[in-house]
Structure formats: C-alpha cells, structure tokens
Amino acid sequence: MNKERKLIIAGNWKMNKTAAEALALVKSLKRDLANVKEVDVVVCPPFTALAFVAKAVLESNIRLGAQNMSEHNYGAFTGEIAAGMLKEFSVRYVILGHSERRHHQKESDELIAKKAHAAHAASLRPIVCVGETLAEREGGQMEKVLETQIRGSLAGLKPEQMDETVVAYEPIWAIGTGRTATTGQAQAAHAFIRSLLGGIFGETVAKRVRLQYGGSVKPSNARELMEQPDVDGALVGGASLDTRSFSDIIKNSI
Numbered sequence: 745m746n747k748e749r750k751l752i753i754a755g756n757w758k759m760n761k762t763a764a765e766a767l768a769l770v771k772s773l774k775r776d777l778a779n780v781k782e783v784d785v786v787v788c789p790p791f792t793a794l795a796f797v798a799k800a801v802l803e804s805n806i807r808l809g810a811q812n813m814s815e816h817n818y819g820a821f822t823g824e825i826a827a828g829m830l831k832e833f834s835v836r837y838v839i840l841g842h843s844e845r846r847h848h849q850k851e852s853d854e855l856i857a858k859k860a861h862a863a864h865a866a867s868l869r870p871i872v873c874v875g876e877t878l879a880e881r882e883g884g885q886m887e888k889v890l891e892t893q894i895r896g897s898l899a900g901l902k903p904e905q906m907d908e909t910v911v912a913y914e915p916i917w918a919i920g921t922g923r924t925a926t927t928g929q930a931q932a933a934h935a936f937i938r939s940l941l942g943g944i945f946g947e948t949v950a951k952r953v954r955l956q957y958g959g960s961v962k963p964s965n966a967r968e969l970m971e972q973p974d975v976d977g978a979l980v981g982g983a984s985l986d987t988r989s990f991s992d993i994i995k996n997s998i
Contacts, residue, residue, distance in 0.1 A: 749954050751970060752910060752977035753994050754786035754809055754871060755984025756839060756958075766793035769987060770800045776991040780805060782998045783977075786837050787984070791825055798833040809837035809871070812845060815858035827866035838863050839979070841873045841897055843916045853896025860898065864905045871910040871956065871979065872897050874937070878917035887936055894940050903949045906941070910954050912979040913937060918959030920981060927968050930957050934974035963992035970997040 761769060766789045777785055788809035789797050798808055814824035830838060840863065841856035856872065863870040874893040876886045894911070901909065913933050915925050925933070934955045942950035957969055958979030969975055978997070983989040 747976065749952065749976045750784055751782065751997055752784040752786065752954050752956060753980065753997060754788060754837065754839075754956070754977070755980050755990055756811060756842070757787070757789045757985060758811070758844075758981060759790060760985055761789060761793060763793045763796045766790070767796045767800055769985070770797050770806065772987040773991065774801070774804050774806060776987055777805065777994060780994060780998070783994050785994060788837070788839055794830070794833045794835065798835070802834075807836045808834055809839065810835050811839050811842070813838050813840070813859060813863065813868075815855060815862050817862065827862050827868055830868065831866055835868065837869045837871055837910070839871045839873065839912075841893075843873060843875055843914055843919060846873075847916075853893055853899070856897040857899040857901075860901060860909070864901070864908065869908045869910065871912050873912045873914050873958070873979070875914040875916050875919075875958075881915065881917065886933065890933065890937060891940055894937060895944065898944070901945075903945045906945050906949050906953055910956060910977075911937060911941070912956040912958050914958035914979060920960070922960055924960040924962075924965055925957070927965075927972055930969055931972035931974055934972065938974050961993060963989055963996050966993040966996040 786807045786809045788811050810830050813827050814821055817826050840859045845851045860870045874890055876889040880889050918924050938950050941953055954976040956977040956979045957975050961978045961980050962983055
C-alpha cells in the first residue's frame with residue numbers, strides 16, 4: 745500500500761494481561777511481525793507490565809505505548825503516573841482522552857490538552873482520541889462533537905508538535921460492540937478531522953498528521969479501512985490481545 749503517511753497500528757490492551765501474560769504476547773508478536781517495516785507497530789500494556797514489555801521489545805520493530813498519564817510531573821496525586829515515569833521504561837506513545845476515560849473518569853477536553861502538552865514536554869507522542877456517541881451521530885451532531893473535541897483537546901499545541909501527535913477517531917458506538925463504521929463513514933469522519941486540522945494548524949501540517957481509526961477493527965476489515973485516503977492506521981482494542989488477530993490486522997493493512 746502506497747501512502748504518503750506511514751501507517752501506525754497500536755494495540756490498546758486496556759485492563760487486560762498480567763505481566764507474565766503481557767510478556768508472552770509481546771514475544772509472540774515479535775516473532776510474527778519481525779519483517780514488518782511498512783507499519784509503525786505500537787503496544788500499550790497496563791502500567792504493571794510496562795517494565796517487562798519494555799525489555800522484550802528492545803531492538804525490535806515494536807514500540808511501547810502507555811494507556812494514560814497525568815498532566816502533572818510529580819506530586820501528591822495518588823494513583824497517577826507521570827510522563828517521566830513512563831520515559832524511564834522507554835515509552836514512546838501515550839493514549840490520551842480515550843472514550844472510556846472521557847466517560848468513566850469524566851475527562852474533559854481541557855484536561856486532555858494539558859496532558860498532551862505534558863506529553864510533548866517529555867518527548868512522548870500523544871495519541872489523542874475523539875469520537876461521538878450513537879445518539880450524537882443519529883442526532884446529526886457528529887461534526888459538532890468532533891470539532892469541539894479537536895479544538896479543545898489540541899488547544900495550544902504548536903504546528904511542530906502536531907507532527908508528533910496522532911489523532912484517533914473512535915466512534916463510541918463501535919468500540920467493543922462488534923459494530924464498525926462503514927469505510928465510507930470512517931473516511932468521511934477522518935476527512936472532516938483533517939479539514940479541521942488544516943483550519944487550525946495549516947494545510948501542510950494537516951497533511952502530515954496521522955489519523956487512526958478505532959472501533960472493532962478486525963483482520964477482515966483492516967485492508968478496506970486502511971485503503972481509505974485519510975485513514976492512516978488503527979487503534980485496536982480487543983483484537984490486539986491475540987497474537988494472530990493483531991498480526992493479521994497489521995499484515996492485511998500493508
């Protein structure tokens with residue numbers, strides 16, 4: 745597949761896998777994906793497994809990501825993780841504003857923007873998630889919701905920081921439900937996001953930003969999704985917990 749932007753496919757393991765299970769999974773992924781150079785492959789295990797996975801992916805083509813981080817660098821913030829702590833384990837990417845955190849932890853666009861700034865200050869690459877609910881889509885609010893989230897969650901970032909930022913579009917109604925946006929729906933949303941980025945940061949920057957699709961991505965639909973002109977990768981949930989399915993998603997995308 746010939747794309748001007750290199751595909752990035754990240755596995756969000758969520759609250760799954762003990763350290764031992766994580767190590768076993770990443771070792772098998774290393775074998776399966778050893779020859780893949782066309783895709784930036786990222787795995788995002790739970791915090792408890794980061795140290796183990798970090799050692800396992802050394803000198804491999806798999807990059808390490810985290811599922812969240814604090815907007816603070818240190819201090820009295822019980823249960824939080826700072827960017828510097830992630831850097832210690834050679835984490836390169838961090839997922840911010842996932843719909844589950846927006847919903848369950850009530851994370852706001854303003855908070856996500858603060859986290860994005862903290863990530864860049866530590867030379868981490870944020871994967872900033874946006875997406876609408878089914879009610880919002882059916883109510884004709886998709887573009888309004890996406891614009892609010894994009895402008896709020898990326899507020900204050902500089903154009904050069906956007907080069908190191910990934911935006912993940914994850915329609916909430918398609919996460920873990922088995923429902924997937926049609927390729928047309930995914931492309932339309934991605935094209936709208938890219939047009940927004942062009943208006944905020946300039947067309948040149950917008951053309952370089954990689955946009956992931958997240959929402960029940962499977963080996964069977966990966967190729968068709970990745971062939972869309974504005975889809976530059978995937979943020980994979982459940983299917984990333986199995987070596988064969990995650991590897992097949994990546995291989996089918998090339």
